[in-house]
Amino acid sequence: MGTVVETPVKEADATVTVKKPTVVFVLGKHFVLALSSVFVVILSGGPGSGKGTQCANIVEHFGYTHLSAGDLLRAEIKSGSENGTMIQNMIKEGKIVPSEVTIKLLQKAMEESGNDKFLIDGFPRNEENRAAFEAVTKIEPEFVLFFDCSEEEMERRILNRNQGREDDNVETIRKRFKVFLESSLPVVQYYEAKGKVRKIDAAKPVAEVFDAVKAVFTPKDEKAAA
Numbered sequence: 001m002g003t004v005v006e007t008p009v010k011e012a013d014a015t016v017t018v019k020k021p022t023v024v025f026v027l028g029k030h031f032v033l034a035l036s037s038v039f040v041v042i043l044s045g046g047p048g049s050g051k052g053t054q055c056a057n058i059v060e061h062f063g064y065t066h067l068s069a070g071d072l073l074r075a076e077i078k079s080g081s082e083n084g085t086m087i088q089n090m091i092k093e094g095k096i097v098p099s100e101v102t103i104k105l106l107q108k109a110m111e112e113s114g115n116d117k118f119l120i121d122g123f124p125r126n127e128e129n130r131a132a133f134e135a136v137t138k139i140e141p142e143f144v145l146f147f148d149c150s151e152e153e154m155e156r157r158i159l160n161r162n163q164g165r166e167d168d169n170v171e172t173i174r175k176r177f178k179v180f181l182e183s184s185l186p187v188v189q190y191y192e193a194k195g196k197v198r199k200i201d202a203a204k205p206v207a208e209v210f211d212a213v214k215a216v217f218t219p220k221d222e223k224a225a226a
């Protein structure tokens with residue numbers, strides 16, 4: 001169910017890769033579109049490491065759709081959904097919301113975007129998130145952009161950004177750091193073992209970090225031509 005393999009078709013001298021068709025499979029009671037033919041980049045890094053800021057730059061330069069799992073969850077709270085209170089309590093505590101909830105929101109946003117290139121920011125946050133996402137969507141990310149930044153610098157940025165977030169206080173920030181180290185870093189290590197992690201020094205000023213980000217997103221042949 002839902003596993004469609006990319007088929008190389010030989011036409012004269014050229015090998016043409018046929019785009020995988022979108023398939024429909026069942027998740028719970030709903031029919032959802034499988035997104036197995038999309039191009040996904042995961043952004044990982046501690047809270048305040050600059051993922052959201054750099055996503056905006058990547059969207060502008062490279063035409064991706066930005067999906068912030070945290071923003072989708074906050075929008076879900078605002079929408080007055082039945083899960084809202086549960087999500088709000090978990091965010092206040094810096095805890096990870098059940099995979100099923102976050103995955104559904106991500107899938108819906110992907111389907112509604114009309115795009116096939118996505119930056120998934122702040123998800124998967126633990127191994128269970130990762131395994132569930134891969135099992136449900138059949139999506140294997142192209143690479144993981146890892147924002148390497150010290151806790152000291154991240155804490156300073158969060159306390160300065162004043163976005164009015166309920167979880168941007170010292171107490172919750174420390175909990176989020178702990179969850180990041182204990183639960184999210186193992187996901188980075190999983191992808192590292194697959195050779196998929198591109199680590200950048202995220203402690204520098206925004207423009208310098210974006211130079212490093214651009215280098216990761218620019219195809220090698222274009223780099224050689226430049």
Ligand code: UDP
Nearest residue numbers: 047048069070090091094095096097122123
């Ligand atoms: N969160 C979650 N699952 C996700 C993404 C976020 O449970 O996949 C919750 C979690 O409580 C987290 C909070 O939302 O601490 C804020 O996440 P966000 O990614 O917005 O924070 P950031 O790391 O960007 O500061």
Ligand code: MG
Nearest residue numbers: 051052070122
């Ligand atoms: Mg963020």
